[in-house]
Amino acid sequence: MPDSFEKYSLTWHITPDILGVLSASGKFENTNPAWYRVLGWRAHEVESQEFFQIVHPDDIARTETAFQIIQRGKPIMGFENRYRHQDGSYRWLSWNCVPEGDRFYCSARDVTEDKLNRANLKNREEEARFREQFIAILGHDLRNPLAAINAATRMLQRKEEDPTKQQLMVGIQDSVARMSALINDMMDFARARLGNGINLATPTDCALHKVLNQTLEEIRLAHPQTRFEAEFDFADPVRVDSMRITQLVSNLLSNAATHGDNAEPVRLRVTDKRDHFVLCVHNSGTPIPAERQIGIFEPFSGFEPDEDQKGLGLGLYIADQIARAHGGAMHLASDEAGTRFTFTMPRSA
Secondary structure (H helix, E strand, O other): OOHHHHHHOHHHHHOOOEEEEEEOOOEEEEEOOHHHHHHOOOHHHHHOOEHHHHEOHHHHHHHHHHHHHHHOOOOEEEEEEEEEOOOOOEEEEEEEEEEEOOEEEEEEEEOHHHHHHHHHHHHHHHHHHHHHHHHHHHHHHHHHHHHHHHHHHHHHHHOOOOOOHHHHHHHHHHHHHHHHHHHHHHHHHHHHHOOOOOOOOOOEEEOHHHHHHHHHHHHHHHOOOOOEEEEEEOOOOEEEOHHHHHHHHHHHHHHHHHHOOOOOOEEEEEEEEOOEEEEEEEEOOOOOOHHHHOOOOOOOOOOOOOOOOOOOOOHHHHHHHHHHHOOOEEEEEEEOOEEEEEEEEEOOO
């Protein structure tokens, strides 16, 4: 490429693309006016320093690799990195560089807006997938309980004086309760995924012994085939959102009853350890495989849509989010001695 093109051609001066002749030492010998229009650098500012000095620090390693490639006589096409603008911001550039002798002829196009547009498009696509997943799950898990409500109602209408009326009413109540729980789980999930986290009421000093006993009795009624044992060794009051703690404990106990070995009891143990409140739910049974433990608190980790599916696979995710909202954390341990889900929270929280 002759010098006359570099310094004097009309294209050199008016093109919106950055043009430059790069030496083997890493300095641009010639640069066109687009450097100033795109990056705010005058020719003497660019040509007085190695180009690496205005490359984004996170892109230097990749850029060094690309520079080594063209130094070996191979062209680089469509290589993207970030260059620092004179005002301190960074712009994404897409480079084409062709070696010729011991110099490299380079052109770059500002693709910052394209990168932003692609990122925004990706976000919109992810949001669309989330909405589709949300709707699909609602459709699957609410269809059966709603059908049960409708069927029971029709039967009651035909048999108003039938002695089975009370039994049918119990079935309706169970279905409604399950439907409400599913909706609550999905709404909690949606709030968390949208970046707002699980909502807490203002934590207050709570007599948690009473709350935990009430929760345990409700779970016993819902899982009559499972034995539950409790051991409480902590001091009241505890500063928490009592409704959310009830939700966390209920999820953990229900999970243990559903997946554990009913030949052994599910144990709820709540203690004070140093300056932490510790709540542990233990069940016996086959250990959770190591690969299954990874991501166990992620949403839908247990979601397998089939006729026997009892929930959305959101219980552990929501428990984890409630723990985080209280400044605490959830932990899992599973081995031959059993499976233990433990919620730990600083008492100062």
